[in-house]
Amino acid sequence: MCAKVLIVEDEEAISALLSYNLEKEGFAVSVAADGDDTMLTVKENRPDLILLDWMLPNVSGIELCRQLRGQMDTREIPVIMLTARGEEEDRVRGLMTGADDYVTKPFSMSELVARMRAVLRRASPAVAGDVASFADIVLDRQLCRVRRGERDVHLGPTEFRLLDVLMQRPGRVFSREQLLDRVWGQDVYVESRTVDVHVGRLRKALNRRGDKDPIRTVRSSGYALDETYTG
Structure with a gap:
């Protein structure tokens, strides 16, 4: 992106x-x-x-x-x-x-x-650049590639955009409505529940056994990338 x-x-x-x-x-x-x-x-x-x-x-x-x-x-x-x-x-x-x-x-x-x-x-x-990083996660916009540590993470287009948005402001809590606007666009009608589904898919792709979950769920608010979050 x-x-x-x-x-x-x-x-x-x-x-x-x-x-x-x-x-x-x-x-x-x-x-x-x-x-x-x-x-x-x-x-x-x-x-x-x-x-x-x-x-x-x-x-x-x-x-x-x-x-x-x-x-x-x-x-x-x-x-x-x-x-x-x-x-x-x-x-x-x-x-x-x-x-x-x-x-x-x-x-x-x-x-x-x-x-x-x-x-x-x-x-x-x-x-500002083609590559974003957070903790051990690296996202390359030009190559549409994500790596966590030494392994490739295979994401669908929506999960890729979702991770990109979260990585632009680590620690910031994005509401479901903000994520809908930035990932799907304001002219597309998508239920807020859809965000939860795609966050679940993103978590499944990012986290293998023993991996720390970098996505924090903020009850009644939304989601954030948080390096201090213990999962």
Whole structure:
């Protein structure tokens, strides 16, 4: 699972250029042209990072950033502001609104990509690269391969995505609803009980006799990866 980036830019030529170059760098890219489109896209396919242009129709990038930071479901998504406004006062205003970084146009793609990867490493280290690890578990997104210790772990696509989500935030308790949104998608109707079934399959694949169960069930809440959990 490569990092998902949402480009919010109303100039089609710029968004097309950004999309082309970021896809070459291995990012999964989606595009929105205004505030309404952005909020809908974020709801349907939560990105790992948002590139947000300052000058947008109807709602400015600053106001849109403020809205994202004001909602529980979107407040943790990293935001990089893209703008031609290079004055110190504007940079401070953008950062004070909640942006994680601020890139002034024109910029080089190499600089932008470096800044994106830096922000991703700070916000969600497991998403920034192709390989994630937790305890003795290693997940390779590019090869779609999981190993625990010296053995391969054979997972179905859903269990792979489920483990990937849990490994992005070790220790964090994900509710069943959050896991449904991130693994199955918000536009798919699946009963919450389905999460329990797939967690059971994931546990069975990960845990052999004598292995410590890394998945902690939090009663009435959800699931988490927990290195201190005794099973």
